[in-house]
Structures are given as structure tokens and as C-alpha cells.
Amino acid sequence: MRIDSHLHLPWEEKGLEAKKERLFAEMDRHNADKGIVIADSELESVIGSVRDCAEMFRGDRRIKVVAGISPLIDYEGQLAYCRELLACGDIVGLKIYTGHEHFYCDDSRLLPVYDLAAEYNVPVLFHTGWDNCQYSAPRVMKQLADSRPQNSFVYCHCFYPDTVSCFEVLGGCDNLYFDTSSLADDEKAVPKIKKSLEKAIAVMPGRFIYGSDYGSCSMEAHIRFAESLDITSYQRELFMHGNSERLYGI
Numbered sequence: 001m002r003i004d005s006h007l008h009l010p011w012e013e014k015g016l017e018a019k020k021e022r023l024f025a026e027m028d029r030h031n032a033d034k035g036i037v038i039a040d041s042e043l044e045s046v047i048g049s050v051r052d053c054a055e056m057f058r059g060d061r062r063i064k065v066v067a068g069i070s071p072l073i074d075y076e077g078q079l080a081y082c083r084e085l086l087a088c089g090d091i092v093g094l095k096i097y098t099g100h101e102h103f104y105c106d107d108s109r110l111l112p113v114y115d116l117a118a119e120y121n122v123p124v125l126f127h128t129g130w131d132n133c134q135y136s137a138p139r140v141m142k143q144l145a146d147s148r149p150q151n152s153f154v155y156c157h158c159f160y161p162d163t164v165s166c167f168e169v170l171g172g173c174d175n176l177y178f179d180t181s182s183l184a185d186d187e188k189a190v191p192k193i194k195k196s197l198e199k200a201i202a203v204m205p206g207r208f209i210y211g212s213d214y215g216s217c218s219m220e221a222h223i224r225f226a227e228s229l230d231i232t233s234y235q236r237e238l239f240m241h242g243n244s245e246r247l248y249g250i
Contacts, residue, residue, distance in 0.1 A: 001241040003250065004035040004219065006156060006181035006211025007063075009053070011046040019048065020056055023214070027062070030219045033241075034062050034250060036211070038125070041068035041078075041097050047215055050081065054090045064248055066093040066125060070101055071109040079112055086120040092248045093117070093154070095125040098136040105136045106144045114151050123152040123247055125179065129160035138169035145173040152247065154209070157182045158197075161189045167200040174207075177247060181211030184218070184225035198230050205235040209244050 004027070009019040027035060039045075039053040048056070050067040057063040067085060069078050085091040094117050098105050105126055117124045128136045138159055145153055156179040159166035163183070170176055178200070183193050201208050212222035226240065244250060 001034075001237075002032050002223075003210065003241040003244045004032040004212050004214065005209045005244045005248070006179055006213050007035045007037045008213070008215030009037065009046075009048040010215050016048065016052055016056060024062075026214060026219055030223055032219070034064075036064050036066055036092070036244070036248060038066045038095055039068045041070035041073055041095070041101070043073060050078070050085070050091075054085050058090055064092045064250060065090065066095050067091045068095045068097060069113055070097065071103065071107070071113075072101060075109075079116065083116060086116070086122065091122070092250075093123045093125055095127070095156075096136075097127045099127050099130065099132040102132065103135060105141055106147075114148055117152075118148075118150040121152075122249075123154050123177070125154040125156055127156055128166075129157045129162070129182075133159065138166050141176070142169055142173055145170070145176045149175055151175060152177065154179050154247070156211075157213070161186070161193065163193050163196045163200075167196060171200070171204060177207050177209055177243065179209045179211050180226075181213035181222070182217050184221045185213075190225065194225070194229065201229070201231050201235050201239060205231075205238050206243060208239050209247065210240050 010022045013019045013022050037053055039050040040047050043049055053065045057065050067082050094113055126136045153176045158178050160182050210226055212219045
């Protein structure tokens with residue numbers, strides 16, 4: 001079983017149906033049995049708005065949807081809509097695009113998102129790393145995770161490329177999961193990242209989730225990267241599907 005837990009609709013395709021067909025074609029080509037499609041926080045987007053993705057994949061046997069949400073964009077309306085989608089099972093998580101948008105993960109404006117996620121027992125995901133990385137830096141994320149034990153959080157991209165400090169600072173946060181999407185994005189960075197990831201998985205195998213960030217990154221490169229990891233068969237089962245099944249209720 002292979003679950004790609006970090007997918008986006010391909011931005012370069014024109015039209016939602018073409019995006020959906022391209023996504024499924026890539027999943028078939030690379031033997032991805034199921035996936036998590038993450039919607040944008042924008043109300044109109046080339047990777048699909050929350051409404052686009054929720055309606056497109058409603059009842060789909062292979063795809064679950066995570067809704068992007070922002071305190072800067074029709075916040076009350078989006079909170080209400082996400083509540084509706086959670087109530088009927090059309091989404092399985094909420095994502096905050098810290099770094100793409102300029103607010104910190106512990107911003108008090110985000111408390112309604114965290115309360116909503118806790119109420120429906122779904123995770124909150126965060127974009128991390130690259131430029132503007134301060135908004136969800138490990139030390140800030142640790143403060144949030146420690147203060148919200150009722151929530152489950154997903155640290156997407158593991159503060160790329162500084163995975164070493166990511167795992168050191170956040171290793172003790174039992175309510176936080178690591179989404180490894182984008183880690184195979186730069187071949188030059190892979191050896192150091194691979195070593196730190198193998199070490200961290202050995203210590204906390206129940207907290208790592210495989211993802212590719214398809215739509216921005218190569219699904220093939222991330223599968224090769226995952227297959228190259230020197231981890232046990234039990235750890236690989238958890239990483240490739242078991243942890244995602246548990247976290248997202250798949």
C-alpha cells in the first residue's frame with residue numbers, strides 16, 4: 001500500500017477536469033493507491049480552491065481532501081464552510097500556509113482553526129521551510145504544539161532543508177507529525193536529509209508520513225527517495241501508509 005499524503009492539483013493543466021485526470025494518471029503511473037489533495041487558501045486558485053477540491057473529490061475512494069484556510073481571506077466565511085465540510089466528511093484536515101502568507105503559526109487569529117480541528121479530531125498542517133521560514137520555525141511550532149495537546153499538527157516539508165534542527169527541536173512533541181514532501185526536491189541536499197530522516201524514523205517511527213508535493217515536485221523522485229531509505233520493513237509500512245491511515249482516518 002502506498003499513500004501519497006501531500007498532493008496538489010497540477011497548476012499547469014487548464015480546467016479542473018484536466019487537472020483531475022492528470023493527477024490520477026500520475027498516481028497510476030507511480031502506483032499510488034490513495035492520496036491526500038491539499039487545497040489552496042485562496043478562493044480562486046490554479047491548484048484548486050477548497051470548494052473546487054471538495055466538490056471534485058466528494059465520495060472518491062482514492063482521494064481525501066485537506067482544506068487550506070487563511071485569516072486574511074474571508075475568514076469567517078471559510079471557517080463556516082470548513083465546518084460544513086467537516087460535518088459531512090468531505091475534508092480530513094486544515095492547512096495553514098505559513099510563509100506563503102505572512103503570519104506566525106502561533107498567531108492568536110488562528111485559534112478558531114485549531115479549535116475547529118480539535119472539535120472534529122482532524123490535523124492542522126503547516127507549510128514550513130524555504131523563504132520566510134520564521135513563521136513556522138521549529139521553536140515557534142514547539143511552543144504551539146506544547147500549548148495545544150488537544151490538537152494534532154503536521155509539519156510539512158520538515159523545515160526544508162534544515163531537517164536536522166527540525167527533528168532535534170520537535171522530536172519531543174508527540175502530537176506533531178512530519179510530512180516528508182519536497183525532501184527529494186534537490187539532489188544535492190538529499191544525502192544529508194536522508195541521513196537525518198533515517199535517524200529520526202528509527203527513534204519515532206509512528207510520526208512520519210510519506211508525501212511527494214506533486215503539482216510542484218516530482219512524484220517519481222520522491223518514490224525513489226523513499227525506497228532508498230535504510231529503515232525496517234515495519235517502519236516502512238508505517239511511513240508509506242500506516243501513519244497516514246491513522247492520522248487522516250483513511
